[in-house]
Amino acid sequence: MGRRILFVTTDQQRYDGLGCNGGQVAATPVIDGIAASGVRFERAHPQNVVCMPSRSTIITGQHVHTHGVWMNGVPLPIDAPSVARYLREEGGYRTALLGKAHFEPLLDPFLQFKENQIAMNDSFGPIRGFEHAEFATHAPRGYSHYSQWIAKNHPDVANGFYPVLNFSLEVNEAGGGETGAPQVSTNPVPKDQYQTDWVADRTIAWLDSLDAEDDFFCWMSFPDPHHPWDPPASEIGRVNWRDLDLPPGYPQDRAEREAILDAKPIHWRRWYDGTLVSNYEAPRDWVPATLTPDQILEINARVHVKNMLIDEALGRVMALIESRGWTDSTDVIFTTDHGEFQGDYGLLFKGPYHVDSLMRLPMIWRPAKDAGAVPAVVKAPVGLIDLAPTFCEIAGLPVPEWMEGKPLPQSDSAADEQGRERVLTVWDSVHPNGTRIHLRTIYRDGWTCTSALPGTVHDGTEGELYCHADDPLQRVNRWDDPSVRALRDDLVADCFENLPTWEEPHMQIAAPV
Amino acid sequence: MPTRRSHVIVKGAPDEVWGLIRDPLGWNPWFPEMGESSMEGDLRTITLPSGLSIVEQITTVDDELRRFQYRIVENFVIKDHLSTIDVFDLGDGTSLVSYSLEIQPDAMAIMLGYVTGQALLHLREIFEGE
Numbered sequence: 001m002g003r004r005i006l007f008v009t010t011d012q013q014r015y016d017g018l019g020c021n022g023g024q025v026a027a028t029p030v031i032d033g034i035a036a037s038g039v040r041f042e043r044a045h046p047q048n049v050v051c052m053p054s055r056s057t058i059i060t061g062q063h064v065h066t067h068g069v070w071m072n073g074v075p076l077p078i079d080a081p082s083v084a085r086y087l088r089e090e091g092g093y094r095t096a097l098l099g100k101a102h103f104e105p106l107l108d109p110f111l112q113f114k115e116n117q118i119a120m121n122d123s124f125g126p127i128r129g130f131e132h133a134e135f136a137t138h139a140p141r142g143y144s145h146y147s148q149w150i151a152k153n154h155p156d157v158a159n160g161f162y163p164v165l166n167f168s169l170e171v172n173e174a175g176g177g178e179t180g181a182p183q184v185s186t187n188p189v190p191k192d193q194y195q196t197d198w199v200a201d202r203t204i205a206w207l208d209s210l211d212a213e214d215d216f217f218c219w220m221s222f223p224d225p226h227h228p229w230d231p232p233a234s235e236i237g238r239v240n241w242r243d244l245d246l247p248p249g250y251p252q253d254r255a256e257r258e259a260i261l262d263a264k265p266i267h268w269r270r271w272y273d274g275t276l277v278s279n280y281e282a283p284r285d286w287v288p289a290t291l292t293p294d295q296i297l298e299i300n301a302r303v304h305v306k307n308m309l310i311d312e313a314l315g316r317v318m319a320l321i322e323s324r325g326w327t328d329s330t331d332v333i334f335t336t337d338h339g340e341f342q343g344d345y346g347l348l349f350k351g352p353y354h355v356d357s358l359m360r361l362p363m364i365w366r367p368a369k370d371a372g373a374v375p376a377v378v379k380a381p382v383g384l385i386d387l388a389p390t391f392c393e394i395a396g397l398p399v400p401e402w403m404e405g406k407p408l409p410q411s412d413s414a415a416d417e418q419g420r421e422r423v424l425t426v427w428d429s430v431h432p433n434g435t436r437i438h439l440r441t442i443y444r445d446g447w448t449c450t451s452a453l454p455g456t457v458h459d460g461t462e463g464e465l466y467c468h469a470d471d472p473l474q475r476v477n478r479w480d481d482p483s484v485r486a487l488r489d490d491l492v493a494d495c496f497e498n499l500p501t502w503e504e505p506h507m508q509i510a511a512p513v
Numbered sequence: 514m515p516t517r518r519s520h521v522i523v524k525g526a527p528d529e530v531w532g533l534i535r536d537p538l539g540w541n542p543w544f545p546e547m548g549e550s551s552m553e554g555d556l557r558t559i560t561l562p563s564g565l566s567i568v569e570q571i572t573t574v575d576d577e578l579r580r581f582q583y584r585i586v587e588n589f590v591i592k593d594h595l596s597t598i599d600v601f602d603l604g605d606g607t608s609l610v611s612y613s614l615e616i617q618p619d620a621m622a623i624m625l626g627y628v629t630g631q632a633l634l635h636l637r638e639i640f641e642g643e
Contacts (some may be wrong), residue, residue, distance in 0.1 A: 108624075510623070
């Protein structure tokens with residue numbers, strides 16, 4: 001019997017969404033408690049800021065240009081390296097993935113992808129080394145197990161969910177709630193039928209099916225707090241949006257807001273003005289410049305509610321682990337795949353924008369008590385790429401050569417010993433309208449530096465450079481500041497030296513998402 | 514209008530390759546993703562593995578050009594669709610097969626572009642195995 005692993009992910013959750021990271025609204029006592037007795041990372045970045053590439057990094061332990069899932073809609077090959085398969089085959093672990101997978105496209109009318117096939121065929125795996133899988137996404141639509149469960153047991157509630165896509169299969173811009181905010185609606189689904197509780201229920205059921213002596217790698221993957229912002233109506237009253245303050249990331253003065261955007265590479269302002277559609281992750285027909293302060297507050301309130309529901313659901317799973325007598329032998333790792341704008345710079349959703357809103361992630365690791373770890377806060381840069389090697393280390397297995405990260409450090413001194421200096425993030429997108437954007441980003445020494453490579457929007461001369469100590473909200477772009485030119489050039493060189501080559505041919509896009 | 518095009522070189526004589534394409538109900542060996550199909554007049558109804566049903570109008574079966582064309586009709590999402598498959602004689606016992614389409618919305622162009630490219634790969638495999 002070794003150390004067990006409960007790996008918990010959310011989808012599109014910000015660093016500041018948790019109490020332990022300074023969040024002031026959503027009560028997250030379960031996660032905060034795990035953080036207090038474990039390791040809390042203050043600078044964890046994804047290797048890409050949208051779901052499929054980021055999740056592919058988690059399961060493979062590889063950079064985006066190595067696993068090849070370079071944007072949403074590019075399927076991760078079914079035989080791609082998988083830490084779950086490695087733990088199962090080499091460590092004898094029982095393995096399961098409950099919740100959102102999204103290594104393959106969700107839009108799949110020809111049912112080409114195994115994630116969708118197994119749900120449609122009433123199968124539960126195996127898939128990618130998970131002996132058991134039950135999938136969910138942001139609503140009970142499409143081919144997930146959650147959709148099948150709702151259709152079979154609660155068909156009356158399905159239409160109460162906000163339609164994430166419109167009739168053109170674009171991200172829906174329709175507004176609702178009290179402010180007309182996009183992707184906000186009133187969802188009458190009872191809390192115990194909502195996806196968050198369903199994921200926890202399925203996790204509990206699977207864990208409870210194990211023998212007492214089993215080692216397990218259980219990935220519990222909440223689809224929330226990702227939009228649409230339609231948590232159960234019964235829970236909306238937990239946070240009254242009228243009681244909230246506007247987030248610090250939102251410059252309230254329009255002229256100031258637009259001046260900040262104008263100092264960034266041109267795709268920022270063009271998206272804000274509605275003159276550029278570069279990616280599929282935000283509504284095509286929604287113009288950020290129309291966003292009102294009240295809409296920001298209403299959306300933020302709903303995100304806080306979703307975060308509270310996640311925390312409570314996790315609490316139920318932790319109680320099950322306690323009841324099985326596994327608490328002292330279980331490592332708990334909590335993180336997300338990427339962040340989002342919640343009014344920052346006047347924006348919502350996500351896209352080719354490499355700032356803390358999207359890149360600074362909550363990440364917490366409470367090693368099993370049996371491992372004798374000491375609570376700590378780690379400021380050194382780490383990435384989602386480091387998770388797979390960490391699971392290997394926990395399992396007592398060597399880190400295979402195909403993984404490109406390092407096991408997470410449990411202190412800054414341990415990070416120093418590992419020679420940790422930087423974390424890297426890339427963006428590549430090709431929109432059907434022909435727009436191509438390519439970003440390469442490094443975080444090192446308290447600076448974030450992004451090169452905008454030549455595409456259809458940038459000519460290769462633009463970029464972003466932010467000093468986090470002086471500018472925690474990344475409002476002052478110092479890319480063209482001569483006083484830090486040498487630093488900029490060094491960071492750019494360092495980024496390219498440490499990124500793997502993006503070999504051609506690039507894998508083909510199979511669907512928008 | 515979004516457009517997509519895929520092509521493959523097939524190790525088969527053009528008439529042999531065309532023989533697999535010109536029959537609207539004979540696509541399953543090289544386009545299994547299409548699911549089940551039936552014909553009524555010039556309308557082909559396909560039922561995708563996901564259960565979705567699509568009605569297509571076969572507009573061209575040209576044995577001289579070796580050209581097959583069809584349009585998706587009666588669909589609330591898909592607009593302005595036309596797909597064209599051409600088989601070209603490369604003169605050395607092999608064929609170039611092109612599968613092009615125009616379609617709205619963008620999302621469908623991506624998905625149909627991908628699956629038709631996969632179909633051509635299946636077609637190539639059939640002749641690789643001979």
